[in-house]
Amino acid sequence: MNKYTTYELKKGLTLHHIKTDQFKTVSVGLHFHRPLSYEEASKNALLTDVMRRGNQKFRDSAAVSRYLQALYGATFHADVRRKGEDQILSYVVSTVADAYLPENEACTMQAVSFLYDMVLCPLVENEAFLKDYVEQEKVNLINDIEALINDKRSYAVWRLIEEMCKNEPYSIYELGRACDVQAITPESLYQQYKKVLSESPIDIFVTGDADIDAIIELTQKRFAELAPNVATYPKTNLHTPEGEAREFVESYDISQAKLSIGFYTGIEPSDPRYSALMVYNSIFGSGAHSKLFNNVREKLSLCYYASSRLERYKGMMVVSSGIEYQNKEKAEAEIYAQVEAMRKGDISDYEFDVSVKSIVNSLRSLGDTGGYLADYYLGQAVSGTNISLEEQCDLILKVTKEDVIQIAQAIRPELVYVMKGHNQEVEQ
């Protein structure tokens, strides 16, 4: 079991310790929170890419890598992720815990120092990042943005969300747009760096068996000059639904068509009904016990996959499936039939019980992976819910079938997205 403690080091700077000797590693992640916007999204993404390349001490990737190799293969990652409409710049170092190293060897404090060097002492000259690095990473970032299309399964879900939330920041990809990347200069990127450093709430997560007092002391020393003024996280607004459900179709060069359907739930993580929504989603479409899997896939062989997932922060649920295009009408009708069954309370004891068990199993399993555990608590901090893993399990176990049927009344389809092959038509 782990013990979770939070230390408010100063306004806007919080250190979280997930203490456990379960893992062979110690991971330290530093996260800046920014409001998701076109103005900043690409700059923040590029910032993590450029900063990863080096710092004042290790001036290129090769030098950084040599240092990490010598630290028994410590790893360092910097990237952006999003939680709702909060774009998070994350810098994470992970190293073998000192207890597992040969005698007289220790890596943890060196790894933490390295992390703080990467974040606080970037390679900057004359108020600008290095031009070569900026230009190289711009090309890579544009490439990454354009690569979104490569995996059609996830792209079909992304296109749905983009269209569904087209008037909300949630439709902004966490890497931003190619045109915004083009416009960034080494100088403007440095201005963004200063802004991120001085205007963002910061969370530091330490996961594993480490000397936390020493880490706190080092953190206070290294962040003494820095005073983030903002202590509140960027706010995510619930999705505003449109009136009538509608459909849109696009064609790509694919043989297997995709059918995605977006639903409005209107329930945010802080809502007391959220746990019941999780159970609803599990019964309806999450896993091999679910209605979608058993009816759309198994019983009717209408698709290779069909599942649902919650867009946790936005009050939305998304169904994703891969189908033969000629089966589109049948598959769609069957998905709605399952929504209707949920609404009517047509839920067996078996479906209910195994859904609850499945969620509890997933939550407890999550505690076995340090990275997921830290990400779980980061998510709790962002949504302001601060529910521990065990508490969340208890809440799930308290949900009743009636609670789930209540949820089912609120859920309604809003948008259907069909991705088909260029020459595919419905047979008349």
Place this chain on the structure above:
Amino acid sequence: MIQFTKHEDATLKECLYTATHDSGLKIAIMPKRGYSKSYAVFGTHFGSVDNLFTSPGKTEKTALPDGIAHFLEHKLFEQPDGSNVFESYAKHGANANAYTSFHVTAYLFESTQDVEENLGILLDFVQKPYFTDENVAKEQGIIGQEIGMYDDDPDWQLMMGFLGGMYHVHPVRIDIAGSVETISHITKETLYDCYHTFYNLSNMCLFIIGDVDPNGLSDFIDERLLQKEKAEGEIKRFYGDEPLSVYQKEVRKKLDVSVPMFMLGFKDPDCGYNGRKLLKKDLELSIISELLFGKTSELYTKLYEGGYILGGMDAESACEEAYGYVSLTGESRQPEIVRDMVFEGIKKVQETGLKEADVMRVRRAMTGQYIKQFNNLNAVAHQHMAQVFNNISLFDFPAVMQEITLEDLNNRLRSYFDPERSVLSVIEPQ
């Protein structure tokens, strides 16, 4: 009765318990205190490459339709009493899955409760096949869909193009799932034949990792194994007479991708053994690849900073008894130039040789990775399944690593990487 032998790795502070059951089943259990989850996998040494064989005690060869191991995996979930395996698992809070690779078929579950019940389900259904004409026909539809998905998957197509270029005859060049045409030849009779040959317990292994006690489980497992004696004879597998040369040096395919993807690789000229010797080669190639192609290398820096590769490049080695290769995967607008630069970069290092200080640093990094790997139960189980039939143990790493000398590395570096034995596979945008 199952008598476990305890193996300990003092640095890792981990123990592995192994035993061979009377039926020949290889059992291994690794207790992980502090973890909520347990993970079990029951697998057979039967993958997509096993398409020509003789059954124990027989002399005539049997040829199988492509994709049958994967098909059998899907069908094994069908039960004689009509019960649904996923339902039985779900009642005990378990998440179940299965996969077929080139070499193994594996059935697994993970759960944070009721480990014994779930293990019972796993052992039970894998030992009870039930194939009918109807359930075979239905599966042909479902797998047809799955194959359609692989056809659109650029990563998979890139790799299959690569393997198809590298091998003249070895069946690793054939898609694991087969094709709609080949699976149409599968009948319940061929499935039963395969099952009786390859799902004999002497051709299988069981691995459990998590919050479990090996001795507490031994009777439970023993009682549920239907076969009590080891089968006579061995399965003989035939992979064809593979030449040293590659089949095609360049393979191209067009798909809906934003930039070209490439996979460039070298064919292993030194195959035909397993066990620690194979692991030693694998580790040698990991060290060499890191120094030739990793972020600290001159070659990588040139490729990356020159914009020849976009976003990075992954080096991987495959080391099997019958074949092997080292591959580089990435995205590039000029894959042919990348290939030329890679050849040139390798040649330069082959001339000077690797340096002791660099090798030492990479050894430290690999030692760290070895330790870290034991954080992840799924990864450990996967690693075990990939190595057990090659007679490699999870704890072999430290001893084998120590055996490797600088001379071994420089010899391997010079004998392995030959541009004449290279393949470039490219997925181009339409």
